[in-house]
Amino acid sequence: MYAILDIEATGGKKGEEDIIEVAIYRFDGKKITDQLISLVKPDRKIDAYVQKLTQITPKMVKTAPKFAELAKRIIEITDGAILVGHNVDFDYRMLKQEFKKFGYSYYRETIDTVPLSEKYFPEAASYSLGKLTKELGIPISDRHRAAGDARATLELFKLLLDKDYHKNIVKKENKKNESTSTKFLSYYEELPNSIGIYYVFDKNKNVIFLSKATNLALNVRKMLMGKSNLSNKIRMGIDSIKYQVTGNELISWIKENHEIKRLKPSLNETNRKIEFPYGLYIEIKNGYKALILQRFRKQENGAIIKFTSLSLGQKLLSLITEEFELCPKLNEISKTEKCLSYEVGECFGACEGIEPVQEYNSRVDQFMEKIQLEGKSFLIIGSGRDIGESSFVWVENGETQGYGYYELNHQIKGLKRIKERMIPIENDPDINQMIKGFLFTEKYKDLINL
Known part of the structure; x- marks a missing residue:
């Protein structure tokens, strides 16, 4: 499976650009099975040069969704696929850069159509997307717009697949699929693509590692397929995995912090101090x-x-x-x-x-x-684990007391009801700092003062 993509960005210093448009076509080698095309509201101004090149203006992106609103959809449409792009390193870097802003590690394998074109079309006068597609007779509309460039890249990729007599491109996909079809596949194939926390157990039923995850299936897969010392140690010691869906990132962070201190897994830094540089x-x-x-x-x-x-x-x-x-x-x-x-x-x-x-x-x-948290008492209301359920985090007199879930509003009316449904945690200055920042992430539903 392939994900053919193109991204337009604001321009500016490398590492400081924002995405302003994204187009992704999910391609099974024969036909398009899914697609995503959207403008994206950036956090910085669009350079004048980019506006002239793409014809994307600040007015056009003003009401567009922010990247965070598209992130889940991008993960879904590229899940299990190899990213394909013309100069794909730029598009891949922009995706990783945007995901990194909210602490998510995005990883996919990639195929660049530029070196493949150099290999299979050695007589071409130019390998820029516009000139190459024109020379090959590939129609291209909306040049320098994500959808037009991605569609042209898709047609170019089809030609490359046809020219790939030895099926080296397909072999790369098969090799990727084989690497995931190992004995570790059973540990994550049934996990949901949900926000939560997972626990790695050894044969003695001890928790040796735990972590929060914005996508349980993807994060566990990445952890087990990684090349780090930690991944090696987990692969050597793993016997089973259990997980809990939390519904939102704040509770995942709180639960991870609390559970590491409570369970002291051998492969976690149990005495770690969260750094705030x-x-x-x-x-x-x-x-x-x-x-x-x-x-x-x-x-x-x-x-x-x-x-x-x-x-x-x-x-x-x-x-x-x-x-x-x-x-x-x-x-x-x-x-x-x-x-x-x-x-x-x-x-x-x-x-x-x-x-x-x-x-x-x-x-x-x-x-x-x-x-200001000191002296304040309130509930942060967020998404729950299932449809119809909500979550809460209780802060009393500036200190985080715990979290819980409810379905009906009357179930959290009054301190007695809150305590009945709450999972208590020890007060932690690190959690209070994270809550201060979380109040501005727009990732919660409501704030109820008590």
Whole structure:
């Protein structure tokens, strides 16, 4: 199975681009069995050069889904498939880069049609997609748009499969399938593609490893097929695997953190301290309160929020800036000389000293009030394990007490009902930090103050 893809991006410095359009055709070697075509709302501006090349404008992507909304669909349509693209390294890097922003390790094997074209069409004048397809008589519409380029790549790939007399391309797919048809297949073939946590047991029924997973089947498969020392140790010691669906990432993270400390699996770092190398700080610029993301520094006031990675910090700072209508230039998200948000009417002019300081700082104070956990008690309502079920995480007086599930609202009305359904955990500063950040991920359904 193949997944023919093409991606258009915002442009910019390598590693800082965002996807603005994606097209994927799932291809079984004979016909298209599934497809995904969508614009994507980026977190950064689209370069002028890219707008001219692709004709994709900021207005077009303004109401498009964000990558996080398409992520599950992308995982599904490429599951068990080899990614095929023209200069596929770029498309694959962009996917991995976007998934990494929310802590997901995306892995697929790839086939690049450029070297294959060089091999099977040695007389071609050029191997750029536009010129090569024209020379081969392959019709291409919507050049430099994801759907048009992906469809042209698909037609090119069909020709390459026909020219591949020795079936080397198919052999690569068969080799991939054989590698997954090992004795380890039974451990993950029945696992769901759901968010949860899995436990690896040895022959003595002891848990030797456990981990959260955004996709249980995919994560376990990757773990068992990996080449790391940890994967080798797990393969040597595994006797069985059990799992629990959690319904959402926050509970997976809390449960993993809690269970490692409770069970002390031999292959987990049982005494690990979660690292938060980046922090969000307030700096005064001409009277305005700017939110600045920097490496964690020990100072009297400390960080407002701490982050496990730079990409997570950047993502959440963008969400905070958008939600509270703050200035991206003041918050150092935008590195341009002029504030583009002000020029298009999305910034009220703090960067130019136009907006009154008091009005701007009042919105920063609103953010500070939202992020303040001390003394607050509330429930974070999220997705449940099944349709019709919801989950909750209970924070009381700024400390996380536990989590649980319910089907009807009256089942969590009052502290007594909450405690009846709650799985308690020990208070952990690391969890409280993660909850601060989670409040801005837009991944929960509701926040109920108690």
